Amino acid sequence: MRLTRTLCAAAVLLAATAAGLTAPAAGVNPPKIPTVFLGDASVAGWGIAPVDPNGLLCVRAQENLPDVIEDQLADQAILLDITADVSCAGAALHHVWEEQELGGGGTAVPQKRALTKETKLVVVGLGAGTAGFGQVLKQCSQRLRGTEGSHLPDVPVDAGSPAAQCDAYFSKGAGADWLERRFAQTGKDLDKLFSEIGSESPSATTVLVGYPRLVPKDRKRCRTALPGGERPLADVPEAAWGFLDTKVQARLNSLMAAKAKEHKAHFVDLYATTGAATACDGSDRAVGGLLEPSGVTLLHQRLPWLLAADETGRDGNGDTVAQSIAAMYGHGPA
Numbered sequence: 001m002r003l004t005r006t007l008c009a010a011a012v013l014l015a016a017t018a019a020g021l022t023a024p025a026a027g028v029n030p031p032k033i034p035t036v037f038l039g040d041a042s043v044a045g046w047g048i049a050p051v052d053p054n055g056l057l058c059v060r061a062q063e064n065l066p067d068v069i070e071d072q073l074a075d076q077a078i079l080l081d082i083t084a085d086v087s088c089a090g091a092a093l094h095h096v097w098e099e100q101e102l103g104g105g106g107t108a109v110p111q112k113r114a115l116t117k118e119t120k121l122v123v124v125g126l127g128a129g130t131a132g133f134g135q136v137l138k139q140c141s142q143r144l145r146g147t148e149g150s151h152l153p154d155v156p157v158d159a160g161s162p163a164a165q166c167d168a169y170f171s172k173g174a175g176a177d178w179l180e181r182r183f184a185q186t187g188k189d190l191d192k193l194f195s196e197i198g199s200e201s202p203s204a205t206t207v208l209v210g211y212p213r214l215v216p217k218d219r220k221r222c223r224t225a226l227p228g229g230e231r232p233l234a235d236v237p238e239a240a241w242g243f244l245d246t247k248v249q250a251r252l253n254s255l256m257a258a259k260a261k262e263h264k265a266h267f268v269d270l271y272a273t274t275g276a277a278t279a280c281d282g283s284d285r286a287v288g289g290l291l292e293p294s295g296v297t298l299l300h301q302r303l304p305w306l307l308a309a310d311e312t313g314r315d316g317n318g319d320t321v322a323q324s325i326a327a328m329y330g331h332g333p334a
Helices: 002-018 065-074 132-142 163-171 173-200 219-223 238-262 313-328
Strands: 033-039 080-085 120-123 206-211 265-267 293-298 301-304
Touching: 033 173, 065 080, 065 120, 065 313, 120 173, 120 313, 132 163, 132 238, 163 173, 163 238, 173 238, 206 238, 206 293, 206 313, 219 238, 265 313
Parallel strands: 033 080, 033 120, 120 206, 206 265
Antiparallel strands: 293 301
């Protein structure tokens, strides 16, 4: 990857020279931007093989979202010095300032420890865990409540309420109240996230990355089985598909965008750009199906995608984030 980045930067400089533009002196590269990536599975690259042995318990892919962003920016002679990528599957917002318990008795230190006074760019992909997305999925899937859901450590909100009736459960009463509390906590934790970053890295620009869309506007597409035979949303009842899209994912996206604006951070709206490549788009999908086998095997067990971005999604999302960051630095459209 480093060789690729070097060649990309060289190509940009040669193109500028050929076009008659003033090129930097020989041997001079653009200054590197000290960068830290914080995040959950959406940044770590859950399900994408091979897994980085240094991030095994976090199921962090060797080539994940930060790698794609770094390479795409190098094409525009914007060079990142990634001092840390501490993204970890299962992380919630509070794991920026608190330890995260991992499988096998391990723990991950608070992600904010990767930040320094010298950090100039912080890219964050967090929020779904705090909003309780995993618990919502387990409330809506009987299969996830069994052994098939062992890799999703969350528990259903109310195991006594049938998974097939989850949309009704969340529409009123205890389920609706629970969801309101989760979103209220997510808002508070987003405020604290920006505060923590500001304290640790006062001169850094923060980029908050939203989540790609999982359920398309035309939800009938979710009835078609994936090439491997699994349904995109497994046994989540059709009545809950709209709820997952509008009441959970779109709402989280709006909250993240609003909080980023409030704290003068930059927001990358992946939800708005990924509606044609959701988990329900067959061979064109950029999101792995809920219980579709991924490319990663751990402890002799194949991990399911659990609606995480696959390699296509990683590349597309990384390109979108890179374009947005490039615009911040005056490259390309704003």
